Amino acid sequence: MTTHSGHILAPSKRLYRWLLRAYPPEFRQQYGPQMTQVFLDCCRTAYQASGTRGVLRLWIPTLGDLISNAIAEHVSTLILKLRKYPSLLNTQGIAVFQKRGDSMLHITNGDTVGETLRQTSLPGNILVWRDVLHEGPTPAHLSLEQMSQVRAQFLANCALGPYETILADFLSRDTTLAQFLIHREVILWFEHDLYDQLQLIQILDWLSHQKLGATSVNLICIDTFPGIANFVGLGQLNPSQLRSLYEKRRPVTKKEIELGSEAWQTFCSPDPKKLETFLHKDTSALPFLKAALLRHLEQFPALQGGLSRTERQILEVVASGIQKPVEIFQATQKKEESPFMGDASFWFYLSRLCTGTNPFLTRVDGSPVSFPTSNFYDATFQEQVIVLSKEGQQARSGQTDWIRINRGIDRWLGGVHLQGPEAAWRWDIQQATLVQI
Amino acid sequence: MQKSDPETLLPLTPAVFHILLALVGCDRHGYGILQEVNDSTEGTLHLGAGTLYRSIKQMLAKDLIVEWDERPDIELDDQRRRYYRLTDFGERVLKAETERLEHLLRIARARQLSLRSAATNEEGSFS
Numbered sequence: 001m002t003t004h005s006g007h008i009l010a011p012s013k014r015l016y017r018w019l020l021r022a023y024p025p026e027f028r029q030q031y032g033p034q035m036t037q038v039f040l041d042c043c044r045t046a047y048q049a050s051g052t053r054g055v056l057r058l059w060i061p062t063l064g065d066l067i068s069n070a071i072a073e074h075v076s077t078l079i080l081k082l083r084k085y086p087s088l089l090n091t092q093g094i095a096v097f098q099k100r101g102d103s104m105l106h107i108t109n110g111d112t113v114g115e116t117l118r119q120t121s122l123p124g125n126i127l128v129w130r131d132v133l134h135e136g137p138t139p140a141h142l143s144l145e146q147m148s149q150v151r152a153q154f155l156a157n158c159a160l161g162p163y164e165t166i167l168a169d170f171l172s173r174d175t176t177l178a179q180f181l182i183h184r185e186v187i188l189w190f191e192h193d194l195y196d197q198l199q200l201i202q203i204l205d206w207l208s209h210q211k212l213g214a215t216s217v218n219l220i221c222i223d224t225f226p227g228i229a230n231f232v233g234l235g236q237l238n239p240s241q242l243r244s245l246y247e248k249r250r251p252v253t254k255k256e257i258e259l260g261s262e263a264w265q266t267f268c269s270p271d272p273k274k275l276e277t278f279l280h281k282d283t284s285a286l287p288f289l290k291a292a293l294l295r296h297l298e299q300f301p302a303l304q305g306g307l308s309r310t311e312r313q314i315l316e317v318v319a320s321g322i323q324k325p326v327e328i329f330q331a332t333q334k335k336e337e338s339p340f341m342g343d344a345s346f347w348f349y350l351s352r353l354c355t356g357t358n359p360f361l362t363r364v365d366g367s368p369v370s371f372p373t374s375n376f377y378d379a380t381f382q383e384q385v386i387v388l389s390k391e392g393q394q395a396r397s398g399q400t401d402w403i404r405i406n407r408g409i410d411r412w413l414g415g416v417h418l419q420g421p422e423a424a425w426r427w428d429i430q431q432a433t434l435v436q437i
Numbered sequence: 438m439q440k441s442d443p444e445t446l447l448p449l450t451p452a453v454f455h456i457l458l459a460l461v462g463c464d465r466h467g468y469g470i471l472q473e474v475n476d477s478t479e480g481t482l483h484l485g486a487g488t489l490y491r492s493i494k495q496m497l498a499k500d501l502i503v504e505w506d507e508r509p510d511i512e513l514d515d516q517r518r519r520y521y522r523l524t525d526f527g528e529r530v531l532k533a534e535t536e537r538l539e540h541l542l543r544i545a546r547a548r549q550l551s552l553r554s555a556a557t558n559e560e561g562s563f564s
Binding site: 027030031034035036037038039041042061062064065066068069070072073153156157159162165374 | 442445464467471476483485486487488490491493494498500518519526564
């Protein structure tokens with residue numbers, strides 16, 4: 001067949017490869033050779049069945065397939081690029097807000113603070129970091145771009161948005177950060193809790209690999225604010241209060257950058273004992289770091305019962321008679337020295353306790369507990385009455401272990417992947433230390 | 438945190454549905470998938486290479502399939518070919534889509550039955 005078919009297969013292959021230029025370069029590079037191979041296989045089959053005429057007939061649907069998919073792929077690529085450059089597309093979910101002047105770059109933790117900053121008289125661009133680094137994987141030795149891909153995949157798997165949209169947000173964020181040298185000043189606006197401290201050390205680690213040039217990098221990091229009795233975060237402040245902090249900014253020191261970088265790399269290590277050892281060092285250059293990272297270690301499954309501190313607090317709250325989801329969230333937050341977890345993350349913890357082979361929580365009527373799929377909480381969700389199951393009651397009295405009765409664990413905590421019938425690391429509540437199992 | 442709910446990815450396109458089906462219990466390369474889809478649909482669904490690889494790209498991004506390094510038979514196989522394997526999540530999505538289609542089918546059958554019985558009654562009234 002090869003000798004006779006060559007007159008039609010060889011030019012068909014050449015033409016097909018030439019037509020692949022209609023696809024975006026990235027797609028062509030990744031899938032072009034495979035598509036050509038598949039097309040050639042189809043040509044051979046067509047030739048075997050109907051000779052030259054069969055190959056020519058194959059070209060008709062092939063051209064349609066090629067043109068329609070090339071257009072569709074260009075549209076997808078264009079949407080992704082537009083999302084990457086927010087000045088070209090003003091949509092919700094873009095991490096960067098363009099603002100008058102570009103002399104300053106304000107980097108902060110979330111959208112609430114970003115919006116308040118926009119209402120201040122401070123000029124410059126605002127970059128919202130927007131990642132719940134205390135949940136999901138942060139494997140070691142990844143570039144910022146690679147880490148963004150891992151994080152986007154994790155958040156998409158949590159149904160917090162389509163992968164491509166989340167990745168585009170992160171890439172937009174990373175692009176803005178990479179251009180920090182065009183700004184006269186970069187200001188890092190963070191608070192003391194775990195959510196913020198992890199973002200801060202990720203940024204400091206990235207900065208540790210950069211030459212700062214003429215750009216000054218300043219830090220505002222607080223755990224209290226005059227006049228606010230129960231300070232939780234920067235999101236509580238109004239524009240004028242937030243503006244007043246600007247005057248108190250101070251340059252980030254080399255020591256802070258080095259400590260932040262070491263903390264981030266330790267957090268991303270697959271060996272959590274390194275993090276525990278790190279906490280015995282002098283971390284006073286970043287005064288809120290130690291407490292925040294210690295809180296992270298408390299999220300490891302406990303030696304006593306196999307639950308994280310958040311999950312144990314949920315059981316305590318429900319056992320105390322607080323039984324509606326939003327009230328459980330609020331009461332659990334009150335048990336934190338420095339609340340760090342948003343409601344979206346919290347529902348995952350609550351839902352985990354409501355599912356599994358032997359759930360610890362159940363609806364009072366025995367039907368499955370429902371959870372919101374968006375920021376809107378309807379009455380059906382809010383009015384559910386959640387109670388301890390029999391196993392949950394046993395867990396409260398230390399008679400049962402979550403991991404053992406629910407067929408193992410599959411959870412990332414920073415760079416540590418706890419997976420299998422038993423967690424490789426547990427948190428000993430009594431000794432306040434990690435234990436290798 | 439948990440994987441996204443399979444329901445959020447539904448409905449699947451016919452191409453994605455048939456590619457997932459083709460990978461049940463068997464890793465396949467691109468052309469192998471096309472052949473399987475062609476056989477299982479008795480030639481009623483022809484996937485082009487463009488549709489196949491755009492679908493594969495999306496399915497990889499959504500963790501429905503993974504690229505698989507191991508080849509069924511290295512001796513017989515072309516090293517350049519890439520094989521794909523169904524993930525557990527992909528299998529859950531496939532099941533969810535199958536259930537959705539079964540549900541639609543039940544509705545359609547029930548409607549056909551009621552139409553048929555209505556027609557029978559009308560016929561009956563004329564006789």
